[in-house]
Amino acid sequence: MADFKLELKGVTKVFESGSNTKTTAISNINMKIPDHRFVSIIGPSGCGKSTLFNIISGLMETSMGEIKVDGNKVNGMAGTVGYMLQKDLLLPWRKILDNVILGMELKGVSKKEASDIAVPLLEKYGLGGFEHSYPSQLSGGMRQRAALLRTILYDRDIILLDEPFGALDAQTRSVMQEWLLDLWDDFQKTILFITHDIDEAIYLSDEVYIMSARPGGIKEHLCIDIPRPRKPTIVTSQKFIEYKELALSLLSEETKKASQIEKKVI
Amino acid sequence: MENTGISKELSSLSNVKTKRKKEQKSNVKYLENKPLAEWKVNAGRFFVFLIIILFWEAGARAQIIDPFFWSLPSEILATWMQIILDGTAWRDTFFTFQSTVYGFVIGTVAGAMLGLSFWWSRYYAKVAEPFIIMFESMPKLALAPIIVLIFGLGMSSKIAMAVAITIVITTLTTYNGLKRVDSDLIRMIYSLGATRLQVFTKVVVPWTMPSIISALRINIGLALTGAIVGEYIGSTHGIGRMIFYAGQTYEIDLIWAGIFNLSLLSMFLYAVVSQIEKFLLAGMLHQK
Numbered sequence: 414m415a416d417f418k419l420e421l422k423g424v425t426k427v428f429e430s431g432s433n434t435k436t437t438a439i440s441n442i443n444m445k446i447p448d449h450r451f452v453s454i455i456g457p458s459g460c461g462k463s464t465l466f467n468i469i470s471g472l473m474e475t476s477m478g479e480i481k482v483d484g485n486k487v488n489g490m491a492g493t494v495g496y497m498l499q500k501d502l503l504l505p506w507r508k509i510l511d512n513v514i515l516g517m518e519l520k521g522v523s524k525k526e527a528s529d530i531a532v533p534l535l536e537k538y539g540l541g542g543f544e545h546s547y548p549s550q551l552s553g554g555m556r557q558r559a560a561l562l563r564t565i566l567y568d569r570d571i572i573l574l575d576e577p578f579g580a581l582d583a584q585t586r587s588v589m590q591e592w593l594l595d596l597w598d599d600f601q602k603t604i605l606f607i608t609h610d611i612d613e614a615i616y617l618s619d620e621v622y623i624m625s626a627r628p629g630g631i632k633e634h635l636c637i638d639i640p641r642p643r644k645p646t647i648v649t650s651q652k653f654i655e656y657k658e659l660a661l662s663l664l665s666e667e668t669k670k671a672s673q674i675e676k677k678v679i
Numbered sequence: 680m681e682n683t684g685i686s687k688e689l690s691s692l693s694n695v696k697t698k699r700k701k702e703q704k705s706n707v708k709y710l711e712n713k714p715l716a717e718w719k720v721n722a723g724r725f726f727v728f729l730i731i732i733l734f735w736e737a738g739a740r741a742q743i744i745d746p747f748f749w750s751l752p753s754e755i756l757a758t759w760m761q762i763i764l765d766g767t768a769w770r771d772t773f774f775t776f777q778s779t780v781y782g783f784v785i786g787t788v789a790g791a792m793l794g795l796s797f798w799w800s801r802y803y804a805k806v807a808e809p810f811i812i813m814f815e816s817m818p819k820l821a822l823a824p825i826i827v828l829i830f831g832l833g834m835s836s837k838i839a840m841a842v843a844i845t846i847v848i849t850t851l852t853t854y855n856g857l858k859r860v861d862s863d864l865i866r867m868i869y870s871l872g873a874t875r876l877q878v879f880t881k882v883v884v885p886w887t888m889p890s891i892i893s894a895l896r897i898n899i900g901l902a903l904t905g906a907i908v909g910e911y912i913g914s915t916h917g918i919g920r921m922i923f924y925a926g927q928t929y930e931i932d933l934i935w936a937g938i939f940n941l942s943l944l945s946m947f948l949y950a951v952v953s954q955i956e957k958f959l960l961a962g963m964l965h966q967k
Contacts, residue, residue: 470870492872502867506885515881516871567871 417481418448418603419469419494419571424478426464437628438464442478444622444631446605448570451597453606453614455664456624456632457671462607465629466573469605470496482571494571495602499579501560503548509559510535510544516567531566538562538596554585558592565596571603579609587645590617594642611664612648615639615656623663626671633663750931759936767921768940774916775906776944778834782841783902790846791891794853798883799875804854811854815847820908827912837917841905845898849891856890857883892959899952903945918944 421444428436439461446452456462467473469480471491480487487493495516503512511518513535514527535544540558548556557577564572577593578586590613597604608614614621618637625632639652647653732752739746762768797804822843830836864882873881910919918941925933 472866472869491869496867496870498863498867498870500863502861502863504864504882504885515868519868519871519873519877519881563871 416447417445418450418483419446419605420444420479420481420484421469422479422481424465424468424480425476426461426468426473427476439468440628440630442629442631446603446620448603449601450620451594451604451606451618452620452622453608453618454622454624455608455611455614455660456629457626457664457668458609459671460624460626460667461629462624463575466496466575466605466607470494470573472496493569494573495564495567495569496573497560497564497575497577499576501548501553501556503556503559503563505548508545508547509540509551512548513559513563513566515563527566531562534562534566538592552585554581554589557581557589561593561596565600565602569602571605573605573607575607576609577606578613586613591645593617611657611660615653615660616643616645616648621656621660623660624667626667632667635660748931750935754932755935755939758932759939762921762933762936762940768936771916771918771921772940772944774834775837775903775910775918775941776948778837778906778909778917779841779899779903779948781834782838782905783845783899785838786842786845786902787849787891787895787898789842790849790894791853793846794850794857794891795879795884795887797854798857798879811847811850815851819844819847819905823908823912827909827914832913832915837906837909837914840909841902844901844905848901849894849898852890852894853887856887860886889960892956895952895956896949899948900945903941903948907941 421442424442425440426438428438430436442465444452454462454465464473468475471487471489471493474489482493503509504515507515510528510531514522514524514531517527517530518524532544535541538558540555540562543551543555548559551559561574561577564574574593578589581589593604594617606614606617615637621635621637622631623633623635624630635656637656639647639650639656735744735749736752738744739749739751759768797807819840823840826839826843827836830839860883864886865878868878868882906917907919910917911923914920918937922934922937922941925931925937
């Protein structure tokens with residue numbers, strides 16, 4: 414058994430745009446993530462967070478470096494981790510139940526068996542009665558739930574979430590955060606979570622990685638030492654505010670750098 | 680002081696003369712979009728049809744339009760009744776109907792399959808693209824003489840015409856739908872461990888279906904045109920042949936009766952395909 418659930422070693426991605434111009438999107442990223450952790454990644458926009466997820470999920474090749482899951486190299490292997498992109502990406506012609514079991518269906522699980530597993534979960538996680546609705550009939554928050562359940566039911570130990578609540582309003586968002594923590598607790602997954610929201614990152618996570626401006630690297634690694642279960646009111650506690658101040662100052666440095674880079678490019 | 684200056688100007692605004700002569704009326708009824716009464720619409724349509732027929736009949740009787748070329752609606756109807764009763768119209772209509780439907784089905788299915796096949800290889804798609812567009816821009820009706828020579832005077836040449844005229848447009852419509860497949864959906868399903876075949880059957884085909892379905896209504900009209908032109912060039916049966924021969928022997932009533940018969944067939948086919956389309960789309964689309 415490997416020491417870490419997910420390990421990144423010197424992951425670097427260089428995009429070749431045109432014949433001579435090369436852009437380094439992320440450079441020399443190292444991460445060691447133990448099992449059952451909730452890990453958030455924040456960074457200035459354009460720092461390559463999504464590129465990093467595309468690489469971990471095997472949808473994009475690395476230029477250099479290694480991705481290891483349970484100690485096995487998985488570079489360029491799609492399907493070894495669960496990955497939920499920003500949009501819900503439900504298939505509009507499928508009912509919610511059929512969308513949620515898509516991962517199992519692709520693996521060759523019979524529809525009956527998959528439904529038997531999925532229906533109680535839909536019930537438990539607030540989508541009961543909507544099994545036979547189409548995605549267009551659901552609200553944004555519910556669609557996001559369905560998409561997340563689809564990722565959970567795909568049943569991988571590691572789940573990547575790329576700003577899953579970015580498009581939701583503040584109220585729905587905090588409901589969804591609680592919901593996600595429940596889910597994480599119940600299924601004992603390792604979660605990697607991209608967000609723009611520092612509060613969200615600290616509130617949800619055991620560890621927060623702060624990325625630097627392009628080329629994206631790891632600037633700081635914070636361990637959030639606040640016991641669980643955390644109450645929503647924790648955001649006003651002294652400890653939380655200290656973490657937030659630290660993260661904010663680190664991030665604003667990088668955001669400034671990022672805007673300077675943009676100016677240079679222009 | 681300034682304030683009073685502005686208020687003076689504002690008060691003078693109401694004295695500005697406009698060119699509008701009438702008082703403005705309420706336009707609410709244009710905004711509300713109330714559904715029109717169906718019987719009113721139908722009555723209006725029937726009325727227009729009646730007017731056209733009446734003017735035609737009266738104009739031809741009064742020699743305002745030349746009855747030699749235009750005939751009379753009453754005589755056309757009598758001729759049509761005659762060919763219906765002696766059975767020739769049925770036989771020819773059925774011949775044209777069959778070649779149209781076969782051509783329509785083969786052309787649509789083959790075109791859709793060809794279009795979908797482009798998903799599998801971008802290289803193959805890029806190489807094939809100019810040929811498809813070249814064939815599309817060529818007037819396919821110009822092929823009719825050679826197709827009749829190759830496939831003979833029977834039904835197969837009419838089917839071939841209908842296929843030639845429908846296949847490329849279906850391929851292009853399908854290909855265009857294919858190009859608009861949401862690339863994020865493809866990434867999503869790959870991230871769920873899908874094979875290429877699964878990506879194709881679970882995302883690409885359903886996504887492209889509405890494009891293919893939208894080609895159906897156009898294709899049925901095109902297939903009929905193809906079949907008729909094939910019959911003009913040389914045929915043993917069919918409405919096209921009937922009209923063509925009537926033209927050569929100056930049987931003007933028969934030409935018009937044939938055209939009338941053809942319109943009925945065309946409307947029938949269009950109505951059936953519209954229903955099929957509605958049915959298929961209801962199963963495919965759930966976007967509001």
